[in-house]
Every structure is written in C-alpha cells, then in structure tokens.
Amino acid sequence: MIEDREELLLRWALSDNLRRIAKHVAARPRDIRSAIAFETQTYSGHIPGSVDARATLFEQELTGDTTLFVVSEPSVSPLTRRNHVLAWVLREAESLILSAMRRHKLGPEQEWIHNRAALIEQATRSKLLREVMLSPAGRRRPGGAEIRDARKSLSPLYRLAADAMLAFEGIERFEPEAIKALLSSTLVAQLDDWQKLELSAGLAMAEALADTSGSPMRWKGSIAGGSEIASVGRYRIHWQKALPKRADAQLDSSEIMVRKATEALDARLGLGRTDITVVDQPTGITISHLECKWFGSPNSANSAIVDAIEQLVRYCRDSRPANVATAESLLVDCAAVISDLSGFAESLDGAKPVGLTDFAGLANGSLAPLAQRLHAKATLALAD
Secondary structure: OHHHHHHHHHHHHOOHHHHHHHHHHHHOHHHOOOEEEEEEEEEEOOOOOEEOHHHHHHHHHHHOOOOEEEEEEEEEEOOOHHHHHHHHHHHHHHHHHHHHHHHHOOOHHHHHHHHHHHHHHHHHOOHHHHHHHHOHHHHOOOOHHHHHHHHOOOOHHHHHHHHHHHHHHHHHOOOHHHHHHHHHHHHHOOOOHHHHHHHHHHHHHHHHHHHHHOOOEEEOOOOOOOOEEEEEOOEEEEEEEEEOOOOHHHOOHHHHHHHHHHHHOOOOOOOEEEEEEEEEOOOOEEEEEEEEEOOOOHHHHHHHHHHHHHHHHHHHHHHOOOOHHHHHHHHOOOEEEEOOOOOOOOEOOOOOOOEEEEHHHHHOOOOHHHHHHHHHHHHHHHHO
16 A cells, blocks of 8 residues: 555656646746745834834833834745745655655666656755745645645646645545546556557557466556566566667677677667567566557558568567577567558468557457467476
8 A cells, every 4th residue: 555655646746747837947937926024123223114113112121222123124035825835846746756766776768757857856946945945834744724825826836736735635545536637647648649559559468468378467557667567477568678789699790780880980779679578477588579650641551560570570689699590489479560550461370470460459359369379388388
C-alpha cells in the first residue's frame, strides 16, 4: 500500500498540471503576487507612518521618553495564502521527483524525468517563493483556508496550484475519482500515436502469453522504473529495451565501415532500443522482438514494413551475435507491427522469415500463434 501511494504521488509530481505550474513560474515569475503587510516599528523624534496611539503611550510611559512613537509601516510581503499553496505544491513535487531519482538510480533513459526535475527546480528558485518556503508559516502544509483563497484567485496560476493541492490530498486518501483522473492523464493519454501502438503491442503480447501459458499478467506500473512493463510467469515484456553493442569481430563488413566512419567524425553510435522485447527470465534469453511503425497514409505501408524489418534484423543480430543462423532463428519469432496492413497479408504462423500484423490485428488476438510458438520453444528449452 505504501509503495502504491508513493507511485501515485510520483505520478502527481510528474503530471502535466505540475509541469504547467512550474513552466508558468519559471517563465513569468512576476505573476507571483505580493501583498501589503504592516510592520510595527518604534521611532524616536520622527513619525514615518501611522501612529499606534495606545502602543505609543505605553512605550513612552514604560521608557519615560516622550520622543518615542510606535508606527505601523506598509511593506510588500510575499507571505500570502495563495503563495503558500503555490510554494508548497512545487516544493513537494520537487522532493518527490528527486527522491524517486535517487531511489531508482535513474539514468539517461529517463531523461524526461531529469528534465522535469530541472524545470521544477528552476521554478522553486523564484526569490518570492523561496522567501515563502523559508518562512515558519511556509514550512507547514496549507490548510483549507489557503486552498480556498487560491481557488478564488483571478490568476490561473493560483487556481492550478489549488487544483494540484486538492488532487494531492485526494490521492493521499486513495479517492477513486482522484486516482482515476491522475492515471488518465499520466498513463496513456499523453502518449503520441506511435507510442500508443508500441504500448498496445507490448500489452497484446503479454495478454497472448498469459492466455497460452495460463500464468497471470502482472502490469509493472512504475513511471520511474526500467524498460520492463509487464511479466507473465517466466516471461518479461520490455518496452524500449536497450541492447548491448556487438564486438567488432561480430560485425558485418558494412557495419564495421559505418562504425569506423562514425568514430572518425568523433560521433558515437547509440545503443539499439527495441520497441517491444520478450525475455525468458529463467534463461535470460531474448525470445522475440516487435518493431512498431505508425503512419497516416496507406502509401507509407511498404516503406514502414521495410524499415521495421531492417531494424528487426539488426536487433536479432545484436541479441544473437554468434552467427547469422542464430539471428535468423530469432527473426522467425519476431514481427513488424504497423498501424494498418493497407493490403498486405498478415503473417504470424512462423511460415515466413518474419511476422507481420497491424493495430487491428492486435485487438483481435493476432499474436496468439506467435505466443504459442514462443511458449512451446521456451518450455522445451527449459526441459532440456
């Protein structure tokens, strides 16, 4: 339960609502409003503000000095209820993100989380907000009065902060509506079409393996975790999994040429990242790759298939670097997943060197034959 709460609050900190708040503060710090506050000071011989007659008489009687005057002077102060809510929301989000980065030891593959942390940190450096955060009142959690005051503001910045505060409290209490709203905005809704296709392919593969093996599918929902998105018994499904580079001795002549030319220009070849990869956990062996291609025009189907196959071949060579034959044996259990077949024939029965399906096929269970083949081979390998 504690881990679920921490995961949900991390999603809150990384939500688009917090991003908008931080971006607004970082770009337009002057939108943070101050208020007029009156400070009481004692002066001798001159009166720079409004005299507090009662306090003045008391001070003169106490000291015997008739030249003393207690005066209330106006001053600009950022210590308002609205700023209290805004500062607390940003500070809490920053704390949650930095804690997750340390706990999960996030690397470059989670660059967007590092960027979000930097944006929120930039916002919290605002001079006015820092003054609020360091004040005794600013250290405590805002109450209902502060939140109501922020919601009444004409500034959208403070209304966003109030909404974020209410969402935080709802998530803490595990309110269904608050959690539903959070997940709908942070789980899938913010993905591009090509990312949704990749995620759909991964979940379809997990579902097909679950139906074949009889093992339940377990969704790994951590927003800050690694590439593994689901597990089904002995199988692990990865999204955007980085593959190790092959040694020079395992490269083809054309690949060696590319590497040498790249290094000569002081450039670097990045790691290959598969869209979807299935790993047999007991053996640690990669048993399938899915390469997804999203396009809008049916005329792009042919080039999408060719691009997907080229990438799958490279991934199979990286996964099985010993020789071409082992890579070919893996390629048979891989598939190109395109947004629409556009007249091309679906093939996932293993009769062709590589499989092919589309988004509609995923919804109709087209990966079932591939999952059955993978499970049969993995079971046989484990028996041996």
